[in-house]
Amino acid sequence: MAEMKYNVPNEQWPEHPETATLEGKNKFVGFWTFLGGETVLFASLFATYLALKDSVPSSDHLLAADLFHLELAFVMTMLLLTSSLTSVYAVYHMRNNNFSKMQLWLAVTVLLGAGFLALEIYEFYEYVHLGHTFRSSAFGSAFYILIGTHGFHVIIGLIWITGLIIRNATRGLSVYTAAKVNTAALYWHFIDVVWVFIFTIVYLLGVI
Amino acid sequence: MAELEVKSMTETQLRNLRRQRTKEMRLQLTGFGLMIFLTFMAFGMVALDFDPTFIMGVVMLFAFIQVILQFYYFMHMKDQGHDFAKLFMIVGMFFAISFCVTFIYIVWIGSPI
Amino acid sequence: MSQATAQKRGFWSVIWDYMTTVDHKKIAILYLIAGGFFFVLGGIEAMLIRIQLAVPNNDFLSAGLFNEVITMHGTTMIFLAAMPLLFAFMNATVPLQIGARDVAFPFLNSLGVWLFIFGGIFLNLSWFLGGAPDAGWTSYASLSIASPGHGVDFYALGLQVSGAGTLISGINFVTTIITMRAPGMTYMRMPLMTWTTLVAGVLIVFAFPPLTIGLFLLIFDRMFGSNFFIVEAGGNTIIWEHLFWIFGHPEVYILILPAFGIFSEIFATFARKRLFGYSAMVFATVLIGFFGFMVWAHHMFTVGLGPTANAIFALATMAIAVPTGIKIFNWIFTIWGGSIEFTTPMMYALAFIPSFVMGGVTGIMQAVAPADYQYHDSYFIVAHFHYVIVGGVVFALLAGLHYYWPLMFATMLNEKLGKVTFWLFFIGFHMTFLIQHFLGLWGMPRRVFTYLDGQGYNAANMISTIGALFMALAVIVLVINIIMTLVKNEKVGRDPWGDGRTLEWSLPLPVPYYNFAQIPLIRGLDAFWIEKKEGNGEMLPAESLEDFHMPNNSIIPFVMSFGLFVASFGALYFASGKEWAIDAVADLPEKPWAFWVLVIGLAITFISMITRSFKDDLGYYVTKEEVLRDLEERERGAK
Numbered sequence: 001m002a003e004m005k006y007n008v009p010n011e012q013w014p015e016h017p018e019t020a021t022l023e024g025k026n027k028f029v030g031f032w033t034f035l036g037g038e039t040v041l042f043a044s045l046f047a048t049y050l051a052l053k054d055s056v057p058s059s060d061h062l063l064a065a066d067l068f069h070l071e072l073a074f075v076m077t078m079l080l081l082t083s084s085l086t087s088v089y090a091v092y093h094m095r096n097n098n099f100s101k102m103q104l105w106l107a108v109t110v111l112l113g114a115g116f117l118a119l120e121i122y123e124f125y126e127y128v129h130l131g132h133t134f135r136s137s138a139f140g141s142a143f144y145i146l147i148g149t150h151g152f153h154v155i156i157g158l159i160w161i162t163g164l165i166i167r168n169a170t171r172g173l174s175v176y177t178a179a180k181v182n183t184a185a186l187y188w189h190f191i192d193v194v195w196v197f198i199f200t201i202v203y204l205l206g207v208i
Numbered sequence: 209m210a211e212l213e214v215k216s217m218t219e220t221q222l223r224n225l226r227r228q229r230t231k232e233m234r235l236q237l238t239g240f241g242l243m244i245f246l247t248f249m250a251f252g253m254v255a256l257d258f259d260p261t262f263i264m265g266v267v268m269l270f271a272f273i274q275v276i277l278q279f280y281y282f283m284h285m286k287d288q289g290h291d292f293a294k295l296f297m298i299v300g301m302f303f304a305i306s307f308c309v310t311f312i313y314i315v316w317i318g319s320p321i
Numbered sequence: 322m323s324q325a326t327a328q329k330r331g332f333w334s335v336i337w338d339y340m341t342t343v344d345h346k347k348i349a350i351l352y353l354i355a356g357g358f359f360f361v362l363g364g365i366e367a368m369l370i371r372i373q374l375a376v377p378n379n380d381f382l383s384a385g386l387f388n389e390v391i392t393m394h395g396t397t398m399i400f401l402a403a404m405p406l407l408f409a410f411m412n413a414t415v416p417l418q419i420g421a422r423d424v425a426f427p428f429l430n431s432l433g434v435w436l437f438i439f440g441g442i443f444l445n446l447s448w449f450l451g452g453a454p455d456a457g458w459t460s461y462a463s464l465s466i467a468s469p470g471h472g473v474d475f476y477a478l479g480l481q482v483s484g485a486g487t488l489i490s491g492i493n494f495v496t497t498i499i500t501m502r503a504p505g506m507t508y509m510r511m512p513l514m515t516w517t518t519l520v521a522g523v524l525i526v527f528a529f530p531p532l533t534i535g536l537f538l539l540i541f542d543r544m545f546g547s548n549f550f551i552v553e554a555g556g557n558t559i560i561w562e563h564l565f566w567i568f569g570h571p572e573v574y575i576l577i578l579p580a581f582g583i584f585s586e587i588f589a590t591f592a593r594k595r596l597f598g599y600s601a602m603v604f605a606t607v608l609i610g611f612f613g614f615m616v617w618a619h620h621m622f623t624v625g626l627g628p629t630a631n632a633i634f635a636l637a638t639m640a641i642a643v644p645t646g647i648k649i650f651n652w653i654f655t656i657w658g659g660s661i662e663f664t665t666p667m668m669y670a671l672a673f674i675p676s677f678v679m680g681g682v683t684g685i686m687q688a689v690a691p692a693d694y695q696y697h698d699s700y701f702i703v704a705h706f707h708y709v710i711v712g713g714v715v716f717a718l719l720a721g722l723h724y725y726w727p728l729m730f731a732t733m734l735n736e737k738l739g740k741v742t743f744w745l746f747f748i749g750f751h752m753t754f755l756i757q758h759f760l761g762l763w764g765m766p767r768r769v770f771t772y773l774d775g776q777g778y779n780a781a782n783m784i785s786t787i788g789a790l791f792m793a794l795a796v797i798v799l800v801i802n803i804i805m806t807l808v809k810n811e812k813v814g815r816d817p818w819g820d821g822r823t824l825e826w827s828l829p830l831p832v833p834y835y836n837f838a839q840i841p842l843i844r845g846l847d848a849f850w851i852e853k854k855e856g857n858g859e860m861l862p863a864e865s866l867e868d869f870h871m872p873n874n875s876i877i878p879f880v881m882s883f884g885l886f887v888a889s890f891g892a893l894y895f896a897s898g899k900e901w902a903i904d905a906v907a908d909l910p911e912k913p914w915a916f917w918v919l920v921i922g923l924a925i926t927f928i929s930m931i932t933r934s935f936k937d938d939l940g941y942y943v944t945k946e947e948v949l950r951d952l953e954e955r956e957r958g959a960k
Contacts, residue, residue, distance in 0.1 A: 011222060026500050029292055029425075032293040033492045033495050034492055037526040040300055044307060044531045044564055044567070046304070048560055050308060052555065052557060052560070056555050057554045057555050070255060077247055134547055135546045136554075140547075145549075163931065192278060193275050193278050204263070292499055306614075310618070
């Protein structure tokens with residue numbers, strides 16, 4: 001059975017711990033490849049949304065301009081942008097071999113992400129009350145699948161990062177866990193990238 | 209886990225590395241400030257009811273700038289060894305834009321934006 | 322692991338070994354078995370189609386059953402036969418060609434194969450559970466939303482599961498080729514099989530997500546009451562066509578590029594010449610891959626996208642002929658002046674050039690948008706894509722099967738029977754499909770279950786059916802050949818073709834589970850050939866003989882895929898009898914347990930994912946002593 005050294009002294013900690021091993025490098029390249037695929041996945045959803053935007057069966061359905069509130073979208077954007085920064089902090093401390101601070105910033109990231117998710121659920125709840133549901137119109141379906149797929153990514157990201165915090169709590173930092181943290185951070189940034197396009201294309205361009 | 213060779217670092221090397229990372233963190237914070245600023249501007253322009261065609265162009269430009277900042281600084285794409293990451297993202301973005309453009313113009317709908 | 326020790330270890334332990342394996346060579350065998358099974362299944366469906374169409378006014382199959390059979394034939398052949406069989410050869414060769422001990426993500430490799438197998442089984446269970454999908458392999462939304470019963474649901478869910486497997490395998494190959502190459506194996510020294518795998522992998526990464534989304538939209542419409550394709554609620558069925566073909570066209574190149582790779586290896590080996598214009602070949606491969614994404618709407622010329630869109634996509638389509646032409650000429654120049662050996666793989670390769678060119682030329686004819694209005698939905702199209710897929714991909718699969726068989730099983734398929742297979746298949750193929758061009762031009766539409774007497778279609782259809790019988794005979798001879806070879810089990814040694822050029826042939830047969838005792842040093846293109854000509858015929862090691870690291874086996878991929886298989890049943894029956902459901906399933910009896918099956922299935926997958934990520938899976942070390950023992954044993958065996 002192979003051994004893994006945890007919590008090595010600072011001088012032993014490589015400059016790029018996340019790609020110090022072949023496995024780490026593989027993870028890094030493989031994950032960027034996956035993100036390339038995710039780009040196209042979300043592009044398909046955006047394209048579908050744009051094609052079906054405001055496409056409703058009758059005039060008594062609410063349209064994008066009637067539904068979206070910029071205030072809520074703005075707060076959500078701020079939460080997610082900040083969580084992206086906090087995960088940058090986590091990676092920064094990981095590279096500096098500072099385990100406890102890394103855990104702390106990961107936890108802050110999860111909290112901010114959970115705040116975002118709560119607001120998104122609140123938003124959905126409100127729309128459903130207004131009669132804008134997944135089944136009410138093609139516009140509704142396209143809206144919920146685009147925002148919902150992003151929300152699903154947020155949920156996966158939250159479970160992932162929480163899981164990492166828990167599993168690493170008893171282990172500490174090694175080049176093995178460093179690669180895991182770095183990958184999760186990349187994923188979290190990518191979620192933020194997608195959100196930038198969502199708030200621009202769906203919310204901002206939806207109400208003008 | 210594959211073999212890992214770690215050359216022990218000297219005190220000076222370590223200090224230099226730390227300094228370099230702090231510097232990078234400052235850059236990342238600047239990037240974050242810029243992102244927040246761009247977001248404010250984008251939301252502000254829409255809230256103040258500027259001309260829609262103008263908003264559309266500028267807001268999309270802001271989105272792309274934000275994303276580039278996110279990729280280059282937050283996701284470390286500016287560092288060495290990210291050639292494939294760049295390639296995959298650029299190709300992915302290219303396909304993404306072409307999908308959206310075709311969906312907007314040739315799916316038998318008027319002008320959705 | 323030799324056959325003898327396998328028998329000693331008992332049947333169930335071998336099964337368990339294959340269920341948990343992460344070794345790319347065993348996964349290749351899994352792909353080969355499962356893909357071969359589905360290939361035979363799809364072949365039987367093809368025979369049913371040809372029997373039905375042999376004579377006019379036939380009632381061998383009913384109209385509804387005929388629709389199911391053509392749908393399943395197309396879907397099975399593309400997703401469950403051609404692609405997995407290519408994956409089999411990729412898995413068997415690529416890590417060996419680049420000098421790696423395994424792929425980048427052995428765990429994901431195993432996950433990929435099990436997702437594909439479970440997806441394939443799920444799709445085919447539709448035959449026993451209320452009828453197969455009947456909306457064509459393209460499953461256009463206007464048809465698939467209206468299709469009554471659960472057939473189309475099997476299609477959507479089955480492809481979703483197996484598609485996820487394909488995507489994972491694609492990422493895996495891309496990463497493997499980027500990070501795991503041996504010292505000296507630069508990009509421009511990689512064998513063409515590796516290059517085409519890399520490009521096909523990239524295509525998979527970019528092409529499968531649109532299919533995933535398209536299938537999700539279909540799944541949500543049919544099973545969860547959304548309105549993407551429901552026109553009354555504002556939906557638009559053209560979205561499906563776009564998403565499907567954004568995936569579907571690159572898919573054609575995902576299939577044909579590795580086929581080109583296999584042929585490039587075979588031409589160089591059996592012409593005993595370096596591949597002509599290697600860098601042009603690489604460039605052409607990349608270019609084909611890129612153009613492949615820019616042409617999807619040529620499948621939709623008659624949709625009414627407008628003259629501008631049609632013109633753009635027509636031009637882009639014609640542009641693909643250029644890199645493909647470069648490849649064809651390079652193969653011809655490789656053979657030119659070579660010292661050709663007519664082995665079975667070489668026969669397929671030689672037959673491939675004219676056959677594939679015919680398919681390519683009809684493709685260019687269809688790229689002309691106005692002309693395409695004439696060919697559209699006629700047998701001309703059927704003839705065209707069978708010329709490309711059978712004349713290109715299936716020839717490559719059969720060639721690859723003979724060529725790589727020794728690498729995978731350390732035995733040789735019988736050459737005589739191989740040539741019988743070849744001639745039967747070659748004659749049968751042209752007999753079946755050449756005449757279909759004319760049938761199409763005479764006006765016979767595709768996807769019709771029968772035709773009237775006296776339209777002039779009778780003789781041509783009969784010829785076509787007889788041709789199909791020849792192909793069936795060829796496959797039977799092939800199966801006999803395989804069984805005979807397995808029973809005889811005459812082991813062959815290293816470099817069994819005698820002219821191996823690339824790294825994989827430098828390995829002892831059967832290939833040890835760790836592939837390379839020492840990672841080799843690559844000194845140029847056709848690494849093994851260089852050592853044969855300039856060295857002592859042995860690869861130079863790039864490292865000293867040390868302990869090295871290998872990945873652990875795991876059952877988790879199997880369980881994970883099984884969870885999705887279970888969840889698919891839940892999703893499938895979820896909408897049955899619900900008031901919000903589409904008409905196609907609203908009248909069926911309600912299944913209250915469906916929701917719980919869905920939850921349980923997803924829970925199985927989720928728990929196995931958590932289990933996986935909470936464990937430190939660090940693999941194990943192969944010791945220097947063990948490797949030395951192996952080397953000594955092999956030396957003694959050689960004497």
